[in-house]
Amino acid sequence: MIRLVPRSEAAPLLQIATPVLAVLATMIAGGILFAIMGYDPVAAIRTIFWDPLFGPAAGYSRPQLLVKAAPLILIASGLAVGFRAGIWNIGAEGQYIIGAICGAAVALAAYPAPEMWIFPAMVVAGAAGGWAWGMIPALLRNRFGASEILVSLMLVYVAQRIAAWMAFGPMRNPEGFGMPGSRNLQQYPAAANPELIPGTGAHWGVVAAALAVLATWFLMSRHIRGFHIRAAGLAPRAARFAGVKPETLVAFCLGLSSALAGMAGLFEVAGPAGQITDTVGVGYGFTAIIVAFLGRLHPVGILLAGLLLALTYIGGELAQLTLNLPAATVQVFQGMLLFFLLGFDLLTRFRIARRITA
């Protein structure tokens, strides 16, 4: 019989080895899938994992990795802090949408004023909007004991409908020939979130994502609050005796993660996405949950996981483009990658031992 024995410390070598193993396993399983579908497995794997980094058009796709990964990393680093404490915000998608709407509201109200303060005010409004949306589950949990998992998830649906309402109603572009969607903020210089250095893809959201990784790393490993968070996640009762107030932690963790999600929404709507539409939420909030776990709730892991997912998105597009691989095949492949990464993670947390039977 085989049994699992928890490791007291995650083995450092395995920390690195398991994701590599998982990616290799995906390549093999995916290769078989591609071969069955009648595509060259080697070419497909190379297109997805290699070409975005070193292929003929890599000069364009490398910066795009940052653009695609930035919101995922920004949201996931906030979520991971809460997940460490056992506080489950799975409504980042809703906080992202509300952040985008609040930030855009500042820009649309100020339009066409050219002042310098507009973009910073939008960032604040975006973060505040996300934060406020995240405070709803925090308050309801602290006051009434309602599950923050479920409340935050329900609020995603509400946020999606608010976005649709905005796109067709109050925020509709008055010069848009009656079509839904707001003005395009990319074309409003005071509100735009453009590429900071040409050709790098880096906009303010990328900068914010990098800062978030650093800040959450500092918080979790160097700050007393990070210690409290980890303690609360590992041994909630002991943490309470040590003077950690659970209510404060809930408010802090939900507040932090939702403010970051709201900021991510604002950076997207002012930059790459450009406008509020009924589909402004494109799923970054949910994908970020996967990124947080793939990154083992560690800031550096999240950085790498975000980049890896971005790689498969962009590689998947390239595979459609160059090999005529259907989008569905790419989607199945991504599903497999997630399954393998989540499954192999077991090895870092447990070791396999043979059961000793009497």
Add this chain to the structure above:
Amino acid sequence: MNRRQLIASVAALTTISLAAPTWAQDEPLKVGFIYVGPVGDGGWTYQHDLARKAVEAEFGDRVETTFIESVPEGADAERAITQLALAGNKLIFTTSFGFMDATVNVAKKFPNVKFEHATGYKRADNVATYDARFYEGRAVIGTIAGRMTKSNKIGYIGSFPIPEVIQGINSSFIHARKVNPDVEMRVVWAYSWFDPAKEADAAAALLAEGVDVILQHTDSTAPLAKAQEAGAIGFGQASDMAAFAPSPRVSSIIDNWAPYYIKRVGQVLDGSWTSEATWAGIGDGEVVIGEITEAVPAEVKAEAEALRDKIGAGEYHPFTGPLNKADGSVWLAEGQVATDKELSGMNFFVEGITATIPK
């Protein structure tokens, strides 16, 4: 450094690196397509992909086509379009309204690539726009609907309250009324282009209201399935939906992009392509009325086909006065024809429709 300089410098960078491998005459012309849905949606994207295949069939090895499907509108679209341009596509069709700004942005960076954006209104030297006069087809099926209804109530499932859909509702109502002065129209907004369960519910709601002919501007066959259950009739939308013929699907309004795509690819091949706004209809074969089945009496079929041919020949415009707006004010005087500008921003119902447009 301000934003404009920034764009200019990016453009300069990309043009230098990309202008080098220019397309030589003996190589096939690469044509790219960006789709908002999957090619298997059986509706909007499916029809664009049929037209792509028609381009391949027409030009053989003189062209090479590729597509990226299920591209979300927004940031992902801009990247996908850029990838197509970088891959050497010299003509790129972006087939959803929501790709408009992304198309214009990418076009600035690739002055040597030609772009065709569907249903939008922003053009540039290398960005053309194209759209179909679906309202012409709606006039024909509105005529059939007006003749076929026994309850004198026809229903319309709208997707979103945008000009294109409003044109369709008005056109079908005007022509149903023309052949049947007692006809009433019920309108339901689904707020989706494709949501089978909701479309079925919308159809059921119309049927419960006594409607016996359903027109739809949403892409699934769910309303036809509901109509069949209730013994009502309907029309195929976007694609022919022939699986439901001869009834409940008595005819259909088909998006046929093939003639336009073939024309434009041909113009790039012979160097005569220019940026323009095309709004083609029945006459150009872009809007096609699917076979009118035997469930429709011969004289109604003949009447509908006569109208179709008159519109196709340019002898008749579906929006010809006298027409009043729903609020009773005069829109078009006797013999006056609606301008394209009026139509492309249409945000009102014509007199006789009691439904309201959500604001």
Add this chain to the structure above:
Amino acid sequence: MIDLFALFLMLLSASTPILFAALGELVTERAGVLNLGVEGMMIVGALAGFAAAHHTGNPFLGFAAAALAGALIALPFAALTQFLLANQVASGLALTLFGLGLAALFGKPMEGVKAPAMSPGPLGLNWIVWLGLLMVPTIWWFLNRSRAGLILRGVGENHDAAHALGYDVRRVRIAAIAFGGAMAGVGGAFISIATVLQWTEGMTAGAGWIALAIVVFSNWTAPGVLAGAWLFGGVTVLQLRLQAAGVRVPVQLLSMAPYLATIIVLVAISARQKYSRRAGGTAPGSLGQDFHALR
């Protein structure tokens, strides 16, 4: 004037897919597992059911195949969460992605084909509508009156205690996950076989996500799921019906209402639980947590 009885019949039909999926998720969650992959399992069921109905010409075989396919596609999720102890939220999201992709991939040959006709049951409603209604008391009985249901609830409430009593937590949960998949599969197949009569990619269009909300609304009881399915289905049916009757309705605001109602219900029940310590169903104690037996 709106005929209320006719409206109710419409509602019964319209709420069937979400009722099935939510009942399945209810059983899964009562066993302590939160599976966010409902949408993925529904779409796989929609395809498998449609394909089987088309090939055999028998829609009922289609529904059976949908149940089987839904259960099968849930197995990777079961393996990940029960054996490999992966996080349930992340694994469920991955399952949705995988299921949508898989269905799109294998659905190509089914495009443009029409489903075989089904003869309607009593009151002109589809037999599956009646089956769904019958599942409500059945699942209520199973959870509250049967021994197996008691064990399942015990596993969901406190997996360590259940384990200590000698129950195989893992086996119970895998069975619950598979059942949840089967029910979601049937719900999806209702859309393809009974509602649309065709297969198209993405045709479940978010129904699985609504099912998740309904389970919360239900306060984890079978009658509550029925009420939730009727509320969520009812708001859609009613607003469309009012539109058809020419009444002006604020569609977006109205469609938010059931979600807000769900939050209010959840808060009210949590508060009652917190302040009065009265017994009564609420979220299972071990919902969403990994179980690992140390012995």
